[in-house]
Every structure is written in C-alpha cells, then in structure tokens.
Amino acid sequence: xxxxxxxxxxxxxxxxxxxxxxVEIRAPLITVGIxxxxxxxxxxxxxxxxxxxxxxVFALALVIALxxxxxxxxxxxxxxxxxxxxAYLGEGEDVVAIYDRRSSTPFTGLVPAHLAEEVGALEGxxxxxxxxxVPCVIKGEAIFVRGIVPEGFAKLSKLTMLExxxxxxxxxxxxxxxxxxxxxxxxxxxxxxxxxxxxxxxYVVLRVKGIFASSSPMDDEVLVPLHVGQWLRGAGYGYVxxxxxxxxxxxxxxSKIFEELARRASGATSPPSPSGPSPSQSYxxxxxxxxxxxxxxxxxxIGVEEAYDFMKGYVERxxxxxxxxxxxxxxxxxxxxxxxxxxxxxxxxxxxxxxxxLRSLGASKRLLKADLLLKLLPWSLAASCVGLALAVAVxxxxxAHGYLRALSHAIALRVDPLVVVLDFVLALAxxxxxxxxxxxxxx
Amino acid sequence: MIELSGVWKSYGLVEVLRGIDLSIREGDFxxxxxxxxxxxTTLLKIMGLLEVPDRGEVRLLGRDVGKLGDGxxxxxxxxxxxxxxxxxxxxxxxxxxxxxxxxLALAGxxxxxxxxxxxELLERFSLTxxxxxxxxxxxxGERQRVAIxxxxxxxxxxxxxxxxTSSLDDENSKLVMDLLAEINAERRVAIVLTTTDLYERLPTxxxxxxxxxxxxxx
Numbered sequence: 187x188x189x190x191x192x193x194x195x196x197x198x199x200x201x202x203x204x205x206x207x208x209v210e211i212r213a214p215l216i217t218v219g220i221x222x223x224x225x226x227x228x229x230x231x232x233x234x235x236x237x238x239x240x241x242x243v244f245a246l247a248l249v250i251a252l253x254x255x256x257x258x259x260x261x262x263x264x265x266x267x268x269x270x271x272x273a274y275l276g277e278g279e280d281v282v283a284i285y286d287r288r289s290s291t292p293f294t295g296l297v298p299a300h301l302a303e304e305v306g307a308l309e310g311x312x313x314x315x316x317x318x319x320v321p322c323v324i325k326g327e328a329i330f331v332r333g334i335v336p337e338g339f340a341k342l343s344k345l346t347m348l349e350x351x352x353x354x355x356x357x358x359x360x361x362x363x364x365x366x367x368x369x370x371x372x373x374x375x376x377x378x379x380x381x382x383x384x385x386x387x388x389y390v391v392l393r394v395k396g397i398f399a400s401s402s403p404m405d406d407e408v409l410v411p412l413h414v415g416q417w418l419r420g421a422g423y424g425y426v427x428x429x430x431x432x433x434x435x436x437x438x439x440x441s442k443i444f445e446e447l448a449r450r451a452s453g454a455t456s457p458p459s460p461s462g463p464s465p466s467q468s469y470x471x472x473x474x475x476x477x478x479x480x481x482x483x484x485x486x487x488i489g490v491e492e493a494y495d496f497m498k499g500y501v502e503r504x505x506x507x508x509x510x511x512x513x514x515x516x517x518x519x520x521x522x523x524x525x526x527x528x529x530x531x532x533x534x535x536x537x538x539x540x541x542x543x544l545r546s547l548g549a550s551k552r553l554l555k556a557d558l559l560l561k562l563l564p565w566s567l568a569a570s571c572v573g574l575a576l577a578v579a580v581x582x583x584x585x586a587h588g589y590l591r592a593l594s595h596a597i598a599l600r601v602d603p604l605v606v607v608l609d610f611v612l613a614l615a616x617x618x619x620x621x622x623x624x625x626x627x628x629x
Numbered sequence: 630m631i632e633l634s635g636v637w638k639s640y641g642l643v644e645v646l647r648g649i650d651l652s653i654r655e656g657d658f659x660x661x662x663x664x665x666x667x668x669x670t671t672l673l674k675i676m677g678l679l680e681v682p683d684r685g686e687v688r689l690l691g692r693d694v695g696k697l698g699d700g701x702x703x704x705x706x707x708x709x710x711x712x713x714x715x716x717x718x719x720x721x722x723x724x725x726x727x728x729x730x731x732x733l734a735l736a737g738x739x740x741x742x743x744x745x746x747x748x749e750l751l752e753r754f755s756l757t758x759x760x761x762x763x764x765x766x767x768x769x770g771e772r773q774r775v776a777i778x779x780x781x782x783x784x785x786x787x788x789x790x791x792x793x794t795s796s797l798d799d800e801n802s803k804l805v806m807d808l809l810a811e812i813n814a815e816r817r818v819a820i821v822l823t824t825t826d827l828y829e830r831l832p833t834x835x836x837x838x839x840x841x842x843x844x845x846x847x
Contacts, residue, residue, distance in 0.1 A: 231734045235727060237720045540720050545679060547732045548707025548783075550700045 232549065232557045237540045242533050243562065247569035249529035250613050253522035254573025255580070257612065261515035261605040262581055263590065263597075268511055270403055270597040272498045280312075281342065282440050283496040284429040284447070287489045292500045293319045293330070294385070296425040298483045299416075301447065305431060306338070308446055310438025313341030316426040318415035321384040321594075324408065325371045328594045331361075331381060331408045333415015333426075342432050343400060350375045350396030355411050360395040364405035366596050368397045370588060381408070386420025403595035430493060440490045448485035512604070516612075523616050530620030534558070541626050551626050558621045563614055570613035574606060630655055630786055630819055631676050636685035638671055645671050647842035649685070653787060657819045658810065660831045663839035669823035670791050672839065676821065677710050677789045678702040690786070707735055711780025711818075713790040718776035719764040725775050726751070726760040732782040750778050754808065770801025777808055781818070788812070790822040806832060 284305065286295025299316055306314030318333035336353045345352075345362075353362045361381075363373055373379065377394045392410065399405060416423050431443070491499065501507075534541070544554055581599050584590045590597045631653040638646040645668035653659060653676070663669045674680040675687060678694055687694050689705055697705070706712075719728045726747055733743035751757045756775060764772055773793055780788050790809065794802035810832040813820045824831070827838065836847040 231737065234740075235720075235723060235731060235734065237722055239722055540722075543714070543718065543720055544731070544735075545703070546677065546706070546712035546714070547779075548703050548710075548735050550703035552700060553703070553735075 229553065229556045229560060232544075232553065233560050236561075237544070238533070238537055238558075238561055242536050243565055246529045246533045246562070246617075247565045247572075249525055250566050250569035250617070251573040251576065253519065253526050254570040254609050254613055255576045256522045256573075257515060257519035258574045258577030258605060258609050259580060260518045261512060261608070262577055262599070262601065264511040264515055265508070265602040265605055266581070266590070266597045266600045267592050268501060268506065268508055269600045269602070270595065271501050271506075271592060272494055280433050280435055281493040282431040282433055282443065283489075283491060283493040284431065284443070285489045285491075285496055286428075287487050292497060293321060293427060295427055296421055297427070297429060297488065299424055299426045301450075301483075301488075302335075302338075302426065302429045304450060305429060305443060305447070308438065308443060310434045310436075311431050311443070312434055313338055313432040315339045315342045315430045316412060317428055317430060318412060318419050318425075319427045320415055320418045322408075322418060323382040323384060324367075324379050327371060328384070329367055329371075329408055330406070330594060331410055331415060331418060332404070333410050333412040333418070335412050339409075342430050343402070343404060345398040345400050345404075348397045348399055350394070353395060353409055353411065357395060358411055358414055359391070359393055361392040361408050361410045361414075362396040362398050363394055363408050365397055365399045366405040366588075367408055368394075370406075373397070381410075381418065383418040383420065386418065388418055388420055390414060390418060403598070406591075406595045428496075440492060444485075444488070444490040447488055447490065451483055451485040451488075512608070515605070516608070519612060523612060526613065526616045527620050530562070530617050531624070533562070534620065534624050534626075545626065554626055555621055555624070558624075559618060562617050562621065566613045566617045567610060570610050573613075574609050630657075630690060632686075632688040633672075633676065633682075634686045634688075636672075636675060636682040636687065638668070638675065638680070638682050644842050646675075646682070649842075649844050651676075651837070651844060653819050653821060655786070655819055656813065656817045657821075657835055658813045658833040659819070659821045659835040659837060660833040661821055661823045661837045661839060662827050663823070663825065664827075665825050667839045668842060669825075669839055672844075673789045673791050673821065673823060676787075677712055678706050707732065707783060709786045711777075711783070711785035711788040713773070713776050713780050713788065713793050715792040715795055719767075719772055719779075721764050724761050724763055725756070725767070728764070728775060729779045729782055732779060736783050747782065750782060754778050768801065769797050770804050773797060773801070773805045774808055777805065777812070781812060781816070784816075785818060787819040787821065790820065792823050792825065795825065 284297055284301060285292070286297050289295030302314050302316035305311060315338040316335060317339070320331045320333070322329055322331045334353070336355055340352075347362075348365055350362065353360065361379070363371075367373065371379075373394050375394055375397065378391055379394065380389060380391050382389045392408075392414070398409075410418075412426070413423060416425070419425075419427070433439075433443070489496070541554060545551075549557075578599070578601060581590065585596065585599050588596065590599070631651075633649050633651040636646055636649040636651075637644070649672060651672075661669050661672065671680065675682050678687070678689070678697075681695070689709060694702060694705060719725070720731070723731070726744070729747040729750060730743045733746060738746065748757065748760065751760055754774065756771070756778065759767060759771060759775065764775075767775065777788070777790070777793070788809070793809070794805050797805060809820055809822065812818055820833075822831075822833070838845045838847060
C-alpha cells in the first residue's frame, strides 16, 4: 500500500513502512519487473493458441533446412579442406617443420638433408624426421610418395600396421601403403607396383611390404625409404623436401632452432649444452643418412615453423584462409538466406487473416511478434539442425565413396563449431528479422 | 462513448475520409451505409483504433486516443471494443470454443475461468453444440454468429461489424441481424455495422451514409 503526504511518500508493504528514498530506488525496478512478468505471461497465454497452420510452418522449416544444408555443405567441406591441409604434417605445437622458404608449394622445396642430423642433435629436439615428398603416378592415379627414415618417422607419426610388416631403411625395393591407397588401387600385400615420378624422368618398381592406417591424410600416401624418395625426387641424395621435428617446448622453440641453423649457415657453432646430449652422442642415435653430403645453404632460404603454421602459411598464401572460406560459405548462404526471408514473409502473409483477427481482438504488435517468434523459432532451430545433419550425412557419404579429396588426399570431415553456430544463428536471425520487420498490417 | 471530430484519412492521393464528425453513444445501433470503396471499413478501423487518422481527433470514453501507443490502443481495443469482419473472422486452426476463449486469454483470464465463460456465452446464444467444431465445418451464418459471440467475450462497450451479412443468404442474414439486435437491446452494447446496401431495412436506430468521404445522417 502506498501513501503520499505532500512531498513525502511512504510505502507500506507487509506491515513495514519504507521511506521515500527506498521507494525511489526500488520503484523503477519493480515497474520493469511487473512489465516483464506481465509481458511474459501474456506471451505464454497466447502461446497456447496454435493459430499458425502447421503445413505452412512446415514449408518454412523445409526452406530453412534446405538453406541450412546448402550453407553447411559449403562451409563444412571448405573448413574440412582447410583443416585437412593445415593439419597435414601434424597439429601439435610440438611438431615443427624445417622447410624451403623459396618453394611455392609444401611438396617441392629442397632442404639440405644433413641438417636433419645436426638439428636432431640439438637440445630439446625429441625426434627428427627428414622427408621427401614426391607426387607420383601409380596405376594411373596421382599418389604422393613419401620417403622417410622409418625410425625417426615413427616417433612423429603413429602408424598402425593392418597387414604385413613395418618399413625399414634397408627395404630399398619395398613400400608400405596407406589403407586409402590400398583400397583405391586395390593393392594387396606383396603386390609389385610401378611408381612413376612426376618431378623427374624416373620410375621404380616396389613391393608392398605392408598396409598401414594413420587416421590422417597419410592414409592416402605410399611410404618408402628416404633414398627411394630422393631417387624419385631427382634432386640428389643431399636434399629432402622438409624435416619434421618433435620438440620439447619447454627447452627449445622454432626460433631457437632457426637461430642455430643460421649460425651453422654462417659457419659458427653453438657452445655445447651442459645438460643435453653431446652432438656426437645424438649423431650416433640417429640413423646415418648415406651418402652424407654436406651442402651449403643460406639461412634466409630456410624456414622453421610449427608444422601447422607451415601448412597454414602455404594454404593462406593463395588467399585460402579460414575467414575467406567462411566468407565464401556465407556468400553462398546469402543466396539461400533470401529464400528463408521470402519463405518467412510468405508464412506471415499467409497468416495475415489470423493476425488481423488477433489485432482486432486486442493483441498488440509487440505481443504478436513475440508470439510469432516463440512459435517459429523452435521450428527454425529444428530445421537448421536437420539441415546441418543432412549436410554432415552427405559429406560423410561423399567421403566414404572417396569423393572428398584434396591433392589426392582424403579430407577428414570436421564439424567446425563456428560453422554450427553460424548455421543456427543465420537461421534464427533471418526468421527473427522477417518477423520483427513485418508491419502486421493489411496493405 | 466514441467521438470522432474532423477526421481525415487518405491513401496516397485518394482522400477516403474528409472531415468526419461522429459520436456513438451507449446503446446506439448504427448502420453505416456506403458503396464499395466509400471508406466504411477505414472509418470502422479508425473507430476500432486499428488505424490512425491523418488529421482529426478520436476520443474513446472521453480520452483522446491519438496520442496512445500501439500497446495502449490494443489494450483499449481488448477492453472496450468488439470486432466482426466480413469474411475472415474465425481462426481456422482453432475450435469454436478456442476462438471464443481467445479474447479472454488476451485479457489475462485464467484457463478454467475463460473456458467456463466461453461456454456460458455459447450456451446463452444456443451454440454450445458447435463448441468443439472447427470453423471450416460451420455454415457461413454459424461462423458469423460465433464471431459476434466472440466479440462479446470481454463485455465490450461497442461492437464494430464490417458488412457482417454481405456473404450470407437471407435466412442467415436475418439470424445474424437478430443476434446483433438482441445484444444491443439486452446488453446496451453500442453496435456500428456497415453495409453496401443503401436501401436495406435494418433494425438500427441510426442510419448513416458515407459518400464522397463525408458522413450524412438520414
């Protein structure tokens, strides 16, 4: 109960008298609270009346689902492509790549092979894998062949042998093939395959010694001893395409490794580490790459980066950034967004009669719009979920049938959370926009 | 109850209403005649606070409604005004009972209470047997009678009926007109109905003609 006496105002509530100051503070809050509460109650009261025809709302949901499918298909396939390429060499912060800065692709650079032994001996470097990547043709299909030093490679990439045996450095006439390649080319254990290099006028016949699975794009590659790879690459035994390292981030960093390489390029040597193994000790741990050729190199031609950043740098060099891909997906979705907006407006126009009756009965525009949102948004959300699920199913089917590939590597389907959020936000925002901007008046 | 003074309304270059002065009092039963496109519906919508005049003043129960926002105008419509349209009156996806409950729900009447009151209304006008049926299963006359009953749900002070009999046959027209007359006599609810028939005999106590945007009392 309130009482106003001249300029003094007091409020009696539950037997307690509250003074003016208290009322001044609480009154607006109470008013806002009552308005919100009443508004909410009114919306809930109207929400019980299902005045929208289900068929019409279903048609809108169908358009949203299709639009969502289109957006998700585009965005997820592009995001998977981007993710697959950038994670090609490994995703962890502890995986570092030493590469040729001058190369225009990640597969065509040349790095002095002897750096592998030198870098492998540095403090904080846990594993070192010099690798030669060569695009080749096997049974008429483009396949990447990777020359590796099996012992070093195994420390960086986990392979599960499905059939046969692991590769060894002395297996110069053997290869192990990823399960993707084996399935695609119909290769079996002990098959002999002719491998034609695409970078040099060379070929080699190799026996399938094993079939492996790696849960990575390497499933679509053929692994051979380093020297076989170097032979196919045609650039001599003194070079590799890149050197992958596994480092202890607490001890060393890519920049430290680069500094060390720069020192070596200029002819200086670093002081021996007091705690780490001596270079000579590490030298013995790593299998020797024979014939050992010491080649001169310029520090500015060598890059040392986390493997993820290295691949990302190449991918983004051609304007293939995550943002640009999303922008492309959004641009495509804008086309389908137009259909969502038109469908939303159509649904509202189809219910113009109902809206007019409700307006004549005393429903305010605000209440009607809130109620329309309450009725349409759950459908929109459900429809965009269906659209997303449909897109994932289509991509999974494409992937299962080997249609989702980049540079002859199968792309792992990644459901990017940003795409999921954008998908929902777009659907909800477009429907909300159409409802909120509707005049709710007969023309 | 409702007073219009100097009301003007135009759509683009077409002046539909040109300085309308009108006062509707309690218990009035007014027929508003005019040819198609004469502006009857526009005038009805202005009286029902669904449209705003370009110029002039509209007062409901002595209060100038021109300055009210949509929320307050809707609230006033909910409390004091009942509407009956020519064609689209009932919401097709709701039963007759739900249609009658709708204005009560908007007014904040709780579920049980509004059901009781809606059934009471249907019973009062002998339409209880239609309660669970959907509008598409009703005849035109039944639909219009249900619409009129729904317009009464919140005990309005005035009912505005836009050509309520134009789509009905003679028999149903008479039933609807009798119902309106009964409501007017029994509840003292003011009723304004529009018709395109300039000569039809109607049980109204005031007869207005809208011609060239001006109102003539006969």
